[in-house]
Amino acid sequence: MEVTVINRQSYMAEVSSLLGLITDEDTRTSLIAQMEHLFDVAEDEDKLIQEIGNPTKVAVALIRYADRGVVTPTAAAVVAPERAETAHTEPAEPVNADAFHAVEPPQAAEAEAETPVEAGAEEASDVPADATPVEAEAPAAKAEEPSEPTGEEAPPAEAEAALETALPTDAEAAPEAAAEPIESGTDGEAVVALEAEIISEEEEPDETAEEAALELEDQTEDDFDDVPTEADDDGAPQTITKTNGLLVVLYLIPAIVIGVPVFLALVVLNLALFAIGVGALGAGVGIFATAFLGFSVVADMLLLLGGGASVFAVALVLVWLAIWFLLRVTCGWIRVVVRLGKRFCCKEVEVV
Amino acid sequence: MKKAWKIVLITALCLLILGEIVLGVGLLSGGSPDRVWETASEYYDFQQISDFLHSDAVQGPLGQIGLQIP
Numbered sequence: 001m002e003v004t005v006i007n008r009q010s011y012m013a014e015v016s017s018l019l020g021l022i023t024d025e026d027t028r029t030s031l032i033a034q035m036e037h038l039f040d041v042a043e044d045e046d047k048l049i050q051e052i053g054n055p056t057k058v059a060v061a062l063i064r065y066a067d068r069g070v071v072t073p074t075a076a077a078v079v080a081p082e083r084a085e086t087a088h089t090e091p092a093e094p095v096n097a098d099a100f101h102a103v104e105p106p107q108a109a110e111a112e113a114e115t116p117v118e119a120g121a122e123e124a125s126d127v128p129a130d131a132t133p134v135e136a137e138a139p140a141a142k143a144e145e146p147s148e149p150t151g152e153e154a155p156p157a158e159a160e161a162a163l164e165t166a167l168p169t170d171a172e173a174a175p176e177a178a179a180e181p182i183e184s185g186t187d188g189e190a191v192v193a194l195e196a197e198i199i200s201e202e203e204e205p206d207e208t209a210e211e212a213a214l215e216l217e218d219q220t221e222d223d224f225d226d227v228p229t230e231a232d233d234d235g236a237p238q239t240i241t242k243t244n245g246l247l248v249v250l251y252l253i254p255a256i257v258i259g260v261p262v263f264l265a266l267v268v269l270n271l272a273l274f275a276i277g278v279g280a281l282g283a284g285v286g287i288f289a290t291a292f293l294g295f296s297v298v299a300d301m302l303l304l305l306g307g308g309a310s311v312f313a314v315a316l317v318l319v320w321l322a323i324w325f326l327l328r329v330t331c332g333w334i335r336v337v338v339r340l341g342k343r344f345c346c347k348e349v350e351v352v
Numbered sequence: 353m354k355k356a357w358k359i360v361l362i363t364a365l366c367l368l369i370l371g372e373i374v375l376g377v378g379l380l381s382g383g384s385p386d387r388v389w390e391t392a393s394e395y396y397d398f399q400q401i402s403d404f405l406h407s408d409a410v411q412g413p414l415g416q417i418g419l420q421i422p
Contacts, residue, residue: 299383306375
C-alpha cells in the first residue's frame with residue numbers, strides 16, 4: 001500500500017471531489033459524512049489514512065458501493081470499519097444484495113441494537129421500493145448528522161454492530177476485491193477506468209451510431225475516391241481518337257445506300273402518323289364546335305359533345321405516337337448509323 | 353419518355369371515357385344521329401369536303417405512302 005504524506009483536509013477534499021461522480025446528492029452527502037465521522041472517531045488520523053488507503057481508491061470503492069451496493073473491503077472500511085476488520089478473519093458467507101438494509105443513525109441503532117435486523121427491515125419498507133440501499137441509508141445518515149453537533153454520539157462500536165447485521169457479508173466482497181482491478185492500479189488509472197465504465201454505458205449507443213455514421217461517410221468518400229475519373233486518372237495512359245480515311249469512304253457507301261432509304265421511309269411514316277393525328281384532332285375540335293352551332297335538342301348536342309371528346313382522345317394518342325416515332329425511331333436510326341461508323345472508322349491510340 | 357407516355361395515355365383514356373358517357377347519355381335522352389346530320393349539313397357543305405379529300409392534292413401524297421381515302 002502506498003504511503004503518502006497527506007492530512008485529513010487534503011484527503012477529504014480529494015475524496016469529496018472524486019465522489020462528485022455520484023449523481024445522487026443525498027448518497028454523496030451521506031458518504032462524505034461517514035468519512036468525516038470516521039476521521040472524527042479515529043484516534044490517529046495518519047494511521048487511519050494508512051489503513052483505508054489512498055483517497056482515489058477509497059472514492060472508487062465508495063462510488064461502486066453507491067452505484068451497485070457492493071461493499072468491498074475498501075468501502076467497508078468507511079461504511080463499516082469494524083466489519084472490514086473482521087472480514088479478513090471470518091470465513092466469507094454468501095451475499096444477497098437484496099438482503100442489504102438501511103443503515104440507522106447511531107442513537108437509533110443503540111435503542112434497537114437488540115433487534116437490528118427487524119429495524120432494518122422496517123426502515124427499508126419505509127423507503128421507496130426502487131431506492132438503492134445507500135439511499136435508504138441516507139435518511140439515517142442525515143439523522144446522524146444533527147446528532148453530532150448536539151454531542152449525543154452513540155458509541156461507534158454499537159452503531160457498527162448494527163451495521164454488521166444490516167450490511168451484506170464480504171463473501172461477495174472477497175472475490176470482488178480479488179477481481180477488483182482498481183486495487184492494483186494506479187490512482188489515475190483507477191479514476192479513469194471507473195469514469196469510463198460509468199460514462200460508456202450511457203454513451204455507447206450514441207458512440208456506436210456516430211462511429212457507424214463516420215464509417216459510412218468514410219466509406220462513401222473512399223468509394224468516390226476509388227471511382228476513376230478523367231481528371232484524377234493520372235496513372236492511366238492518355239488516348240486520342242484517330243480516324244481512318246479509307247475506312248470512312250468504305251463505310252459511307254453502304255451507309256448511304258442502306259441508311260438513307262430507311263431514313264426516308266421512317267420520315268414518311270412519321271409524317272403519315274402526324275397527318276392522321278392532326279386530322280383526327282381537327283375532326284374532334286370540329287365536332288365539338290358543331291354542338292354549339294344551333295341545335296335545338298339538347299340530346300343532339302350531347303351526342304356531338306361526346307363524339308367530339310372521343311375523337312379528340314384518339315387524336316391525342318395519335319399525335320403523341322407521331323412525336324415519339326420521330327424522336328425514338330427516326331432519330332434513333334441516325335444515331336445507330338453514326339455509332340456504327342465511329343466504331344468502324346475510328347480507333348483510340350495511346351499517346352506516348 | 354415513359355412518364356410522358358403514361359400522362360398522355362391516362363389523359364386520353366379519361367377523355368374517351370368521359371366522351372362515351374356523354375354520348376351514351378345523349379342517346380338515352382332521345383338524341384338522333386340522323387337529326388344531327390341534317391342540322392350539321394345546313395352549316396357544312398359535306399360534298400365540298402368530300403371532293404377536297406378525294407382530290408389529287410390529298411390523294412397524291414397519301415398514295416405515295418400507301419394510304420388511300422375511300
